[in-house]
Amino acid sequence: MKTPAPGRACGIMLVLLSLATLQTLRAQKNDIDIYSLTVDSRVSSRFAHTVVTSRVVNKASTLQEVTFQMELPKKAFITNFSMNIDGVTYPGNIKEKAAAQEQYSAAVERGESAGLVKATGRKTERFQVSVSVAPAAKITFELVYEELLVRHLGAYELLLKVQPQQLVKHLQMDIYIFEPQGISFLETESTFMTNELAEALTTSQNKTKAHVRFKPMPSQQQKSPEQQQDTVLDGNFIVRYDVDRTLSGGSIQIENGYFVHYFAPEHLATIPKNVIFVIDKSGSMSGRKIQQTREALIKILGDLGPRDQFNLISFSGEATPWKPQLVAASAENMNEAKSYATAIQAQGGTNINDAILMAVQLLERANREELLPAGSVTLIILLTDGDPTVGETNPSKIQKNVQEAIDGQHSLFCLGFGFDVSYAFLEKLALDNGGLARRIYEDSDSALQLQDFYQEVANPLMTSVAFEYPSNTVEAVTQDAFRLFFKGSELVVAGKLRDQSPDVFSAKVRGQLHMENITFVTESRVAEQEEAFWSPRYIFHSFMERLWAYLTIQQLLEQIVSTLDAEKQALEARALNLSLSYSFVTPLTSMVITKPEGQEQSQVAEKPVENENRHRNVHSGHTLFRYHSVGGKASRVSGGSSADPVFSKRRGWRGQGPPGPLNPPHLPYPPHRTPWRPTPPDVMSRLSATSFLDEHDMDLRIKETTTASPHPAPIQPPSVILLLPGQSVDRLCVDLKRSQGPTNLLSDPGQGIEVTGHYETEKAHFSWIEVTFKKPQLQVRASPEHVVVTRNRRSSAYKWKKTLYSVMPGLKMTMDKAGLLLLSSPDRVTIGLLSWDGPGAGLRLLLRDTDRFSSHVSGTLGQFYQDVLWEPLAAAGDSKRTLRVQGHDHSATRELKLDYQEGPPGTEISCWSVEL
Numbered sequence: 035m036k037t038p039a040p041g042r043a044c045g046i047m048l049v050l051l052s053l054a055t056l057q058t059l060r061a062q063k064n065d066i067d068i069y070s071l072t073v074d075s076r077v078s079s080r081f082a083h084t085v086v087t088s089r090v091v092n093k094a095s096t097l098q099e100v101t102f103q104m105e106l107p108k109k110a111f112i113t114n115f116s117m118n119i120d121g122v123t124y125p126g127n128i129k130e131k132a133a134a135q136e137q138y139s140a141a142v143e144r145g146e147s148a149g150l151v152k153a154t155g156r157k158t159e160r161f162q163v164s165v166s167v168a169p170a171a172k173i174t175f176e177l178v179y180e181e182l183l184v185r186h187l188g189a190y191e192l193l194l195k196v197q198p199q200q201l202v203k204h205l206q207m208d209i210y211i212f213e214p215q216g217i218s219f220l221e222t223e224s225t226f227m228t229n230e231l232a233e234a235l236t237t238s239q240n241k242t243k244a245h246v247r248f249k250p251m252p253s254q255q256q257k258s259p260e261q262q263q264d265t266v267l268d269g270n271f272i273v274r275y276d277v278d279r280t281l282s283g284g285s286i287q288i289e290n291g292y293f294v295h296y297f298a299p300e301h302l303a304t305i306p307k308n309v310i311f312v313i314d315k316s317g318s319m320s321g322r323k324i325q326q327t328r329e330a331l332i333k334i335l336g337d338l339g340p341r342d343q344f345n346l347i348s349f350s351g352e353a354t355p356w357k358p359q360l361v362a363a364s365a366e367n368m369n370e371a372k373s374y375a376t377a378i379q380a381q382g383g384t385n386i387n388d389a390i391l392m393a394v395q396l397l398e399r400a401n402r403e404e405l406l407p408a409g410s411v412t413l414i415i416l417l418t419d420g421d422p423t424v425g426e427t428n429p430s431k432i433q434k435n436v437q438e439a440i441d442g443q444h445s446l447f448c449l450g451f452g453f454d455v456s457y458a459f460l461e462k463l464a465l466d467n468g469g470l471a472r473r474i475y476e477d478s479d480s481a482l483q484l485q486d487f488y489q490e491v492a493n494p495l496m497t498s499v500a501f502e503y504p505s506n507t508v509e510a511v512t513q514d515a516f517r518l519f520f521k522g523s524e525l526v527v528a529g530k531l532r533d534q535s536p537d538v539f540s541a542k543v544r545g546q547l548h549m550e551n552i553t554f555v556t557e558s559r560v561a562e563q564e565e566a567f568w569s570p571r572y573i574f575h576s577f578m579e580r581l582w583a584y585l586t587i588q589q590l591l592e593q594i595v596s597t598l599d600a601e602k603q604a605l606e607a608r609a610l611n612l613s614l615s616y617s618f619v620t621p622l623t624s625m626v627i628t629k630p631e632g633q634e635q636s637q638v639a640e641k642p643v644e645n646e647n648r649h650r651n652v653h654s655g656h657t658l659f660r661y662h663s664v665g666g667k668a669s670r671v672s673g674g675s676s677a678d679p680v681f682s683k684r685r686g687w688r689g690q691g692p693p694g695p696l697n698p699p700h701l702p703y704p705p706h707r708t709p710w711r712p713t714p715p716d717v718m719s720r721l722s723a724t725s726f727l728d729e730h731d732m733d734l735r736i737k738e739t740t741t742a743s744p745h746p747a748p749i750q751p752p753s754v755i756l757l758l759p760g761q762s763v764d765r766l767c768v769d770l771k772r773s774q775g776p777t778n779l780l781s782d783p784g785q786g787i788e789v790t791g792h793y794e795t796e797k798a799h800f801s802w803i804e805v806t807f808k809k810p811q812l813q814v815r816a817s818p819e820h821v822v823v824t825r826n827r828r829s830s831a832y833k834w835k836k837t838l839y840s841v842m843p844g845l846k847m848t849m850d851k852a853g854l855l856l857l858s859s860p861d862r863v864t865i866g867l868l869s870w871d872g873p874g875a876g877l878r879l880l881l882r883d884t885d886r887f888s889s890h891v892s893g894t895l896g897q898f899y900q901d902v903l904w905e906p907l908a909a910a911g912d913s914k915r916t917l918r919v920q921g922h923d924h925s926a927t928r929e930l931k932l933d934y935q936e937g938p939p940g941t942e943i944s945c946w947s948v949e950l
C-alpha cells in the first residue's frame with residue numbers, strides 16, 4: 035500500500051481545524067451581540083454607493099475577538115472602512131500598494147494582510163476584519179463601497195449579500211434608486227425570503243425613483259420555531275431594473291461639473307455576423323465539461339440568425355475545422371453542425387495557437403474571396419479549459435502571433451472554463467483583439483453560462499461607434515470609441531465639463547449599421563440636468579465625479595493589460611493617482627486598517643484580482659475555505675507542476691486527481707444539514723446535481739448511492755390532479771397513459787399562459803415541464819435537475835428546494851424548501867411545479883385558482899376547464915360515470931389516489947379518475 039502523500043495528511047488536518055473553529059464561532063455568538071445592522075444603497079444614474087453599518091457589543095466578561103464580515107460585488111471598489119470603539123474612531127487609510135506593503139511588510143510577509151479581502155463566489159468577494167475588544171465595549175463598523183452597474187442583457191443588477199449570522203434587533207436595508215430617464219421595470223429577487231418575511235419588504239416606485247426597504251423584526255428573522263436563535267437571513271438580495279430610452283442618441287446627465295452619456299439605442303436591426311467557434315477538446319475537457327460544451331453549442335447553433343455565417347474548429351493537439359469554409363446558418367447546416375457538435379470527444383493536448391490562427395485564416399480567406407457579406411461583423415469565440423501544451427506554448431508568443439494575424443480585423447472573445455486556465459493569458463488575448471474574456475465556472479449550470487455569454491454577443495447592432503463632444507466644452511473624457519455595440523448592453527462615456535461650458539451641451543454619436551452609416555445627435559440643458567439631481571435622499575454629493583473616476587480607473591486597468599511596458603507605467607501612474615484622490619481600493623492601492631493600541635497594528639486590505647485566483651476553489655464552504663489561506667499572495671502555479679504541497683492539496687480538494695481526503699467517508703455532514711436518510715434513487719439524481727451560484731458544494735459529496743428499502747406498494751399519485759371549481763365534481767385525477775413526446779398541456783391566450791410537458795408513462799412522472807408567460811415575457815423550464823428561468827434572453831438556473839422569492843411586475847415566483855415552485859399573480863391561474871419526493875417521485879404539475887381560466891383555454895388538461903358534461907349528473911355512491919369533453923366521451927372511475935398537492939407525504943383521496 036502506498037503511503038499517503040503529504041498533501042493528503044495536510045487536508046485531514048484542515049478539516050479538523052475548521053470544525054473546531056465552527057464551534058468556537060458558535061460559542062462566540064452569544065457573547066457578541068449585533069444589535070444593529072443597516073445597509074444603505076443609493077443608486078444614482080447606475081452609480082451605486084453602499085454603506086454597511088454594523089453595531090455590536092461585547093456582552094462577555096472577557097476580552098473578545100469581534101469579526102466584521104461582508105460580501106460585496108467584485109466590480110465594486112471599497113472606498114472606506116472604519117471602526118469606532120467606545121467613541122474612538124479608527125479610520126482606514128488608502129495608500130499606494132507598494133507604500134502600504136513596505137510600511138507593513140512584516141505583516142504582509144506573515145500573510146496576515148491577504149485575508150482581509152478574498153474572492154468568494156462568482157460575483158462576490160468577502161471583506162473581513164477582526165478586532166479584540168474589552169467587556170461591554172461597543173463597536174461600530176462602517177464599510178463603504180461603490181460601483182457602476184453595468185447593463186447586461188437588458189438589465190442593471192444590484193446585488194446585496196445578507197448574512198448577519200445571528201438575530202439582529204434592528205436590521206434594515208434601504209435601496210434608493212434614481213434614474214432621470216425613468217425606470218422601465220424593477221424586480222427583486224432573494225434566496226432567503228419567505229412569504230412571512232416578504233411582509234417586511236416594501237417597494238415604492240414612481241417614474242424616476244424607487245425605494246426598496248427590507249426591515250424584518252427579530253421574530254421574522256427566526257429560522258423556525260425550533261431554531262429561534264438562528265437566522266433565516268443568509269443569501270442574496272438582488273434588485274434588477276432597466277430604464278426608459280426615448281432618445282436614440284442616448285441620455286446625457288450632468289451633475290456638479292461632470293457629465294455621463296449613456297448610449298443604448300433600441301430598435302436597431304441586428305447586423306449579420308460571421309462567427310467561428312473554437313472549441314477545446316483536450317483531455318482535460320472530458321466528462322462533464324465537454325458534455326456541457328456540446329449541450330451549449332447545440333443550443334447556440336440553434337440561435338444563429340438566418341443571415342449569419344459560421345464554422346466550428348475543435349482542437350486538442352491539433353486543430354480541425356468542421357467545414358473548409360464558413361457556411362450559411364441554414365437549417366440544414368445548423369442541423370449538420372449540431373450532429374458534429376454532439377460527436378465531439380475530448381482527448382489530447384491543447385494547441386491554442388494553431389486553433390486561433392486557423393480561425394483567422396478561414397476568415398481571411400473568406401474575406402479575400404468576398405464571401406463575407408458587406409457590413410457584417412466577424413467574431414471568433416474561443417473556449418478553453420487549460421494552458422497551451424502543444425505547438426506554440428509560450429503565452430506571450432501566442433498573444434503576439436494572434437494579434438499580428440487578427441490585425442484589428444476581427445474580435446476575439448475568450449472563455450476560460452474552470453480554474454486550470456490562465457485567465458490573465460486569455461484576458462490579454464481578448465483585450466488585445468477588441469473582445470473580452472469571461473470565466474465559465476465549473477458547475478451544473480456551465481452550459482447556461484456559455485449560452486448566456488453567447489446571448490450577449492449574438493446581436494451586434496452597431497460597429498465603429500464614436501462619441502463626439504465640442505472640444506472646447508469637455509476634458510478628461512473616458513473611452514469614446516468602441517468597436518462594437520451589442521443589443522442589451524450599453525456604452526458609457528463620462529467626462530468633466532470645462533468651466534465656461536455652454537447652456538446647451540450637445541453630442542454626436544457616429545457609427546455603422548448594417549448597410550449605412552448613422553449619426554445621432556443629443557442635446558442636454560445643463561441647468562435642467564443639474565436641477566434634476568437636487569434630490570438629496572437619492573443622491574450623494576458629487577456622485578457624477580466619482581462615477582467618472584471609477585469608470586476611468588476601470589478602463590485604465592483594462593488598457594494596462596494590453597499595453598507595452600513603457601506606456602504601462604504612465605497608465606498605472608494615472609490610475610493610481612485617481613485611486614488615491616478618490617479613495618478607491620483598486621489593484622493599485624491598499625487600505626491600511628488601524629486598530630487600537632496594543633493590537634497587531636498592521637492589517638492591509640487589498641483587492642483580489644481575477645487572474646490571481648488560479649487553482650482556487652470558489653465553491654468551497656465558507657468556514658472551510660478560510661483556513662485554506664496560505665502565504666501572502668495567491669500562489670500562481672503553472673498547469674503541470676504539483677510539487678507545491680499546497681497546490682496538490684487544492685487539486686485534491688477540487689475533486690481532481692486522486693480522491694482528496696475531504697471526500698466521503700471522511701467528510702462530516704455540514705452542520706446545517708438534516709441527518710442522512712435513505713432517499714429514493716430519483717431524488718438521488720437531484721441531490722447529486724451540483725450547486726449553483728455561491729452555494730456550498732457540500733451537496734456534491736452526498737451522492738453515495740443507497741438502495742431505497744422496499745415498501746409495500748403505496749398508493750400512487752395520478753399524473754395530474756385538476757381542481758374543477760363550479761363543476762359537479764370538484765376535482766379530477768388525470769392519468770396520462772398514452773402520452774408520447776412533448777404535449778400541449780394547457781394553452782390559455784386569455785391568460786397569456788402556455789404549459790407544455792413530456793410525461794414519461796413508464797416512469798410515471800414528467801421529464802420536463804415548460805411554462806411560458808406572455809406578460810411579462812418569461813419562460814420557466816423545469817426538469818428533475820433544476821429550474822431554468824429565461825427572461826429577456828437571460829437564463830438563470832435555480833436548484834430545487836433552495837428558497838427563492840422573486841417579484842417581477844405582474845408575476846411572483848417563489849420556491850420553498852419542500853421543492854414547490856409557484857408562479858402566481860393576482861388575476862391569473864397559479865401554476866405550481868413540484869419536485870415531489872413521495873411515492874412515484876418526480877416532477878409534478880399543480881394548478882391553483884383555476885376559476886381564473888378564460889373560456890379560450892385548451893390543451894390536454896386545459897380542455898377540462900371548457901364545457902364538461904358529467905353523466906349521470908349526480909352520482910353519489912356510484913363508481914363509474916361518463917365525462918363528455920369536446921365531443922369525446924371519457925369514462926371516469928372513482929379511485930384511491932395520493933394527493934401530492936400539499937407536499938410529501940401526501941394524503942389519500944378518493945378521486946374521479948380518467949385515463950388519457
Ligand SMILES: *[C@@H]1O[C@H](CO)[C@@H](O)[C@H](O)[C@H]1NC(C)=O
Nearest residue numbers: 113114115116123125126617
Ligand atoms: C472614512 O470614514 C471615516 C469615519 O467615518 C471618516 O472620518 C473619513 O473621513 C472617511 N474617509 C473618506 C476618505 O471618506
Ligand SMILES: *[C@@H]1O[C@H](CO)[C@@H](O)[C@H](O)[C@H]1NC(C)=O
Nearest residue numbers: 237238239240241243244245
Ligand atoms: C416618487 O417615489 C419616491 C419613492 O417611493 C418618493 O419618495 C417620492 O416622493 C415620489 N415622488 C413623487 C413626485 O411622487
Ligand SMILES: *[C@@H]1O[C@H](CO)[C@@H](O)[C@H](O)[C@H]1NC(C)=O
Nearest residue numbers: 498545546548549550551552
Ligand atoms: C461609413 O463610414 C466609413 C468611415 O467613415 C466609410 O469607410 C464607409 O464607406 C461608410 N459606409 C457607408 C455605407 O456609407
Ligand SMILES: *[C@@H]1O[C@H](CO)[C@@H](O)[C@H](O)[C@H]1NC(C)=O
Nearest residue numbers: 608610611612613614615616
Ligand atoms: C494627482 O495628480 C494631480 C495632477 O498631476 C496632482 O495635483 C495630485 O496631487 C495627484 N494626487 C495624488 C493623490 O497623487
